[in-house]
């Protein structure tokens with residue numbers, strides 16, 4: 001279980017020059033001895049599985065659907081003749097579930113779980129930051145549909161649950177076309193809430209820790225109203241998600257829509273958003289995009305390539321990282337429990353970005369593919385960069401019975417393993 005100490009895990013060494021060396025002092029013995037998590041999910045909502053079952057979907061023991069020819073640089077894709085086994089649910093138990101942004105990093109892990117649970121899943125994605133590869137193992141399955149669609153345009157379907165994830169979430173992606181980001185949050189959320197209203201579907205909005213802005217309260221509770229610069233470069237996303245929350249509760253009050261709101265802190269793990277990555281309060285995990293631009297994917301890709309890690313500012317800003325499987329557990333619990341106020345989903349284990357860089361350097365150095373040592377390059381701090389972020393998760397614990405199970409190190413190790421696989425296959 002991850003610790004919930006109140007102080008950031010500062011590095012012990014004092015070298016603050018533009019290049020520093022990894023030392024083992026950043027990692028405590030306690031962290032080294034943390035037990036590895038082997039199962040995910042919660043029996044109360046039927047989402048429990050062995051981690052190995054999920055891993056097989058993103059770090060398969062044997063790659064059977066494609067063959068790389070390293071001599072001529074070609075790749076041969078083969079069609080799958082069988083699909084991962086899914087639970088058999090009675091028709092009365094099986095739900096039709098819409099996941100917008102279901103080909104993205106978080107969305108595709110959510111789709112994996114809902115499919116394994118035996119539900120019917122319809123994914124809407126415009127593939128701006130998502131990728132077909134993230135869900136390719138389900139294409140053709142009788143319970144699965146993948147639709148290229150931008151949520152800015154209306155969409156009609158009969159479903160009983162809507163997980164609304166669609167929106168670019170990394171600063172380079174959401175700042176690339178800020179007006180489109182605002183439209184996605186506003187029009188996309190109106191369209192999906194309208195659908196929920198017409199079909200009486202339960203609607204879950206994935207909001208973000210970013211609605212707290214550069215917080216003056218620490219850690220952040222759901223009752224905190226935030227500290228956002230409404231005209232800064234991050235406003236298109238922060239204010240977009242704030243209005244998405246406003247719309248969600250307006251539809252609840254005015255139209256009786258049954259709503260849920262998750263405020264997600266970074267995730268880690270794997271996604272094939274081709275190659276995208278994520279974080280814990282920041283999400284971490286397989287299938288993060290290598291081009292995601294956020295700290296997890298940047299640092300891992302840089303370390304694997306032997307390039308210096310780009311540290312913005314003095315590295316003393318903090319973030320909290322959750323593994324994507326913990327996040328998916330929380331989303332499914334929230335959807336299926338009877339709690340309508342916003343809920344933070346994040347890992348309260350807080351790291352300075354400098355300390356996080358050191359952990360990644362060590363994990364890549366131990367991974368046998370990366371170089372033994374990489375340097376750190378200090379760049380100017382990003383504008384409006386929040387100085388601290390750490391979720392107060394007492395509400396999630398009290399109303400959902402949820403808290404993160406994965407230590408950051410295990411999530412990061414899986415993420416590094418996934419990136420290695422992509423590098424070995426020549427995909428990034």
Ligand SMILES: O=C(O)[C@H]1O[C@H](OP(=O)(O)OP(=O)(O)OC[C@H]2O[C@@H](n3ccc(=O)[nH]c3=O)[C@H](O)[C@@H]2O)[C@H](O)[C@@H](O)[C@@H]1O
Pocket residue numbers: 168169170171208209210237264265266267278279280281282283293294295296298299310311312313317319353381382385386
């Ligand atoms: O993943 C998340 O939960 C959040 O990540 C981002 O917010 P932010 O925390 O600023 O994401 P990063 O770009 O990953 O930055 C984290 C910290 O690392 C630093 N950083 C980032 C990238 C890099 O190469 N070097 C570096 O030092 C940034 O300056 C910042 O202090 C997004 O804006 C949110 O949508 C999202 O919810």
